[in-house]
Amino acid sequence: MKDFAVFWGCTIQARFPFLEKSTRMVLDAFKLPHRDVDGFTCCPEKSLVNNVDHAAFVLTAARNVALVDGMGLDIVSPCTGCVSNLATVKGELKANPVERTAVNGLLKAAGKEFKGNAKLTHLVPFFHDSVGVFAIKQRIKKDFSGMRLAVHYGCHMMRPSHALRNDDPLDPKKFDNLLAALGAVSLQHPTKLQCCGQGLDRVDQHDNALHMARVKLKELKSLGADGLVLCCPSCFLQFDNNQFLMEKEGEKFGIPIIYFTELLGLALGYTAEELGMNSHRVDVEPFLEKWKRSPLVAGSGTIDEALNAVVAF
Amino acid sequence: MLGAALNIKLLEMCSKCGACYSICPSCVNLPGYDPREVIQDIVAGDWEKWLLSKSIWQCLECHYCLEMCYQHYGFENAMTAMRAVATKRGIFPVQVKRGWEMFAKTGKLGEPAMPARKKMNLPAPAASGGEELKKIYALLKEKRRGQG
Structure with a gap:
């Protein structure tokens, strides 16, 4: 496997360092060749930067990609927005040699060149494709059999598909497959692919953001979900923080929000505390309690067993 | 200003289609949000009034419309172009x-x-x-x- 730089992005490091912690723990657990790289900036965030200055958006992303191009590394990120923005610009520059030449003219002053060789992957498709469900199953100490979990992909994990090309943009499967590998039932629900709505909080429309969170959380409550699994800091902010704010106002949903790396970390045998899950704002105890009570089912010990247990997809 | 950033021919077709409307998260959840109205006004050259509207900031840039669009264009492009004009004129959230x-x-x-x-x-x-x-x-x- 090629070495890769982890692109942490601004939000995880500024607001959710515990998500960095659990990500590092699962990357280390599988001995994946990751490293931190000096010199990254914001990816940049599309709604704040692209709306103001498209050329700045392109230049910033191109510089980040050029940085790893120069080191012969790929990028893996636990943030969907970062991957999507970087990949969008990479696609635009690969398709437009005139724009690429202009951007490289500017990057040259910093001793960099955008080539677009680096592969840009989100952590979920990365675990699915490069680690694989068999390797994951073999490492499971206790799976999530009997747990009813909902997956929220997050729009930018697979869209825009022309830039990311990692799953079906209208009917993605990889996150569901990983959940199945971890033994959980992935609940099919109408708003599964609906945008979380956190973007509305960034344009001074907090009530609309809460409304979008409410629609999804109500649905999950009525379905009796034990938790919502996601892997995007923006979606996490929307469903953990905004759910907490609504609970403070007396609207109780009680849906614990679990980051993919936390779910995987728990299955590998790390404790919730080690993974930093006590930093969530919505209580994760109901989820952990139910899991503790469920019977112990370890992962399949051999490849043959793993092959027999694999879900058809 | 807007014409340079957009393909008006595609938007003409877009204004009559609406394949993305029922899947757009803001169209489904936010009463009064309908990008087709904005696009019809762009095509008619009468879009200035939208610059001060909060509608143009309600597009979540989820790219769902892009995936549903027969032209792989989507009304997201129209909203991005409107926001770019608004910010150039100093109209920001x-x-x-x-x-x-x-x-x-x-x-x-x-x-x-x-x-x-x-x-x-x-x-x-x-x-x-x-x-x-x-x-x-x-x-x-x-x-x-x-x-x-």
């Missing part, structure tokens, strides 16, 4: 302005939370490339001024 200013100053939208990192035993964060980005962004602005 406060948070967008604040976010942009922080980005322009530091190259980031937030700095690593140091006390929490220490508590969690996380390694020192990698160095930021903010200063270098500022330098090449200054070159871009200089180049623009030269092109007048």
Whole structure:
């Protein structure tokens, strides 16, 4: 496997360092060749930067990609927005040699060149494709059999598909497959692919953001979900923080929000505390309690067993 | 100004189609949001009135419309173009302005939370490339001024 730089992005490091912690723990657990790289900036965030200055958006992303191009590394990120923005610009520059030449003219002053060789992957498709469900199953100490979990992909994990090309943009499967590998039932629900709505909080429309969170959380409550699994800091902010704010106002949903790396970390045998899950704002105890009570089912010990247990997809 | 950023021919078809309407998360959940109205006004050349509307900021840029679109165009493009014109005229939601200013100053939208990192035993964060980005962004602005 090629070495890769982890692109942490601004939000995880500024607001959710515990998500960095659990990500590092699962990357280390599988001995994946990751490293931190000096010199990254914001990816940049599309709604704040692209709306103001498209050329700045392109230049910033191109510089980040050029940085790893120069080191012969790929990028893996636990943030969907970062991957999507970087990949969008990479696609635009690969398709437009005139724009690429202009951007490289500017990057040259910093001793960099955008080539677009680096592969840009989100952590979920990365675990699915490069680690694989068999390797994951073999490492499971206790799976999530009997747990009813909902997956929220997050729009930018697979869209825009022309830039990311990692799953079906209208009917993605990889996150569901990983959940199945971890033994959980992935609940099919109408708003599964609906945008979380956190973007509305960034344009001074907090009530609309809460409304979008409410629609999804109500649905999950009525379905009796034990938790919502996601892997995007923006979606996490929307469903953990905004759910907490609504609970403070007396609207109780009680849906614990679990980051993919936390779910995987728990299955590998790390404790919730080690993974930093006590930093969530919505209580994760109901989820952990139910899991503790469920019977112990370890992962399949051999490849043959793993092959027999694999879900058809 | 808007015509240069958009393909009006495609938008004409777009205004009569609406394949993306029933899947757009804002169309489904936010009463009164209908990008088809904005697009019809863009096609008719009567779009100025939308610059002050909060509608143009309600597109979540989820790219769902892009995936549903027969032309792989989507009304997201129209909304992005409208927002670009609005910001050029200084019409921003406060948070967008604040976010942009922080980005322009530091190259980031937030700095690593140091006390929490220490508590969690996380390694020192990698160095930021903010200063270098500022330098090449200054070159871009200089180049623009030269092109007048």
